[in-house]
Amino acid sequence: MLHMCAHYEAVSKPERMHDTFKVAMPTGAVADVWPGYAGIFIRHPREAQQDDGVAPWREAMAGSFGLIPHWAKDPSLAKKTYNARSETVATKPSYRDAWRLGRRCIIPAEAFYEPDWRSGRAVPTRIARADGKPMGIAGIWTGWRAPDGTIVRSMSMLTVNADEHPLMRNFHRPEDEKRMVVVLEEGGFEAWLDPALARPEVMLECLPAEKLITVHGS
Incomplete structure (x- = not known):
């Protein structure tokens, strides 16, 4: 099965994390993240309260890049579950419980990387926001209890079809379906994290090409 984003650059500067x-x-997280590595995700804690004039509390924590469902025998499954397709996230066994329980998160990233195959070989390409701000990538998270009782948290990025996207259709092999991670607009962060959001799937769409920039050979 084709996966989309297997490599991303996490936000590593505290001031950029706070400002955005x-x-x-x-x-506990690393800056250069691959499947199974510890990245960062932001969630809306269950106990959060919204007071008058005060934004709901969010928390950031380290978690494995690649969802580890509660029934997994070991954490190695993370190397296959780092992307969740928007079309099947509600039904695939690895993701459906996290989706049903509303365990949505934001994965902060400076950029993600994809291979450009237009030259006939894979050219690594860094994709970032054109305005220089960090990306807030839509994801889901869960917890897995290790044999020693430790709770391991993990997350997966949500992807959508990008066959017609002016930029993202250039990546991966010509015969592959084109996919893109869901980059949320800053104004949509709170709605995505809100457990009361009735139809989160409507927020799963491609960020317009003009809002992205690329650097080849990164």
């Missing part, structure tokens, strides 16, 4: 996402930088 209004959370403190957690410990």
